Amino acid sequence: MKRTRALAALITAVLALSACGQPEFTYVRDKGGTTYFKVPASFTQLDAYPIELYLSGDHPGSQAALLRAQRVWSTAFDQSSDPSVNHLLGSAEPFVYATVHQLTEDQRDGVSLDRLRDFILPVTDEVRAAYLQQALQTGRPPMFSGFEPLSDEVLTLDGGARGVHVRFNYRIGADIQTFDHTAILDERGATVSVMLIGCQANCYRTRSGEFDRIASSFKLLRLPG
Numbered sequence: 001m002k003r004t005r006a007l008a009a010l011i012t013a014v015l016a017l018s019a020c021g022q023p024e025f026t027y028v029r030d031k032g033g034t035t036y037f038k039v040p041a042s043f044t045q046l047d048a049y050p051i052e053l054y055l056s057g058d059h060p061g062s063q064a065a066l067l068r069a070q071r072v073w074s075t076a077f078d079q080s081s082d083p084s085v086n087h088l089l090g091s092a093e094p095f096v097y098a099t100v101h102q103l104t105e106d107q108r109d110g111v112s113l114d115r116l117r118d119f120i121l122p123v124t125d126e127v128r129a130a131y132l133q134q135a136l137q138t139g140r141p142p143m144f145s146g147f148e149p150l151s152d153e154v155l156t157l158d159g160g161a162r163g164v165h166v167r168f169n170y171r172i173g174a175d176i177q178t179f180d181h182t183a184i185l186d187e188r189g190a191t192v193s194v195m196l197i198g199c200q201a202n203c204y205r206t207r208s209g210e211f212d213r214i215a216s217s218f219k220l221l222r223l224p225g
Contacts, residue, residue: 034221043078074099074100077096089198094203113164116185119181147169160187178199180196197211197214
């Protein structure tokens with residue numbers, strides 16, 4: 001009996017230590033080591049390559065896709081019990097997509113605060129109008145409709161880096177999706193780092209604090225030299 005109690009106590013202690021040793025967050029840096037953020041450990045990390053193909057429209061075997069892969073780093077995290085990259089544009093659970101773009105010389109000349117706002121989805125009046133016009137020309141209803149701005153903050157960061165932090169709603173299908181978008185241009189004008197967090201509007205209303213913690217962890221790192 002004493003051995004049984006001792007064994008039970010040992011198992012309980014081991015389980016308690018294991019639980020204490022489980023990390024609360026997953027810490028992420030891009031391949032260049034310039035951008036950092038953290039997400040709760042309950043999120044599942046996904047291969048973001050399908051997202052890159054969707055956003056760029058590149059064929060996976062094309063030269064454009066190859067060149068993009070050399071300049072673009074990305075990753076994704078999904079808190080759904082059935083994680084999928086398809087949840088980028090529609091999910092009842094938070095989804096995080098992060099990317100870092102090494103800009104070409106031509107691209108550096110065209111990066112404005114509005115370009116940072118529109119880096120992934122159409123946000124500014126001009127780009128939303130162009131998106132709607134393009135959709136009408138195809139004869140198909142636009143995927144995104146009912147744009148609702150929620151907040152728009154200009155970020156002035158150490159060393160001359162700058163960026164934007166915007167939140168907005170879009171109707172996608174039958175649901176309203178809330179997006180939290182942070183985009184930062186580094187002090188050299190060489191890279192754009194972007195984080196997009198999304199979930200359905202009712203999810204955001206009840207979990208906005210979680211959005212805030214993830215978005216506020218998104219930072220540029222200063223490397224030696």
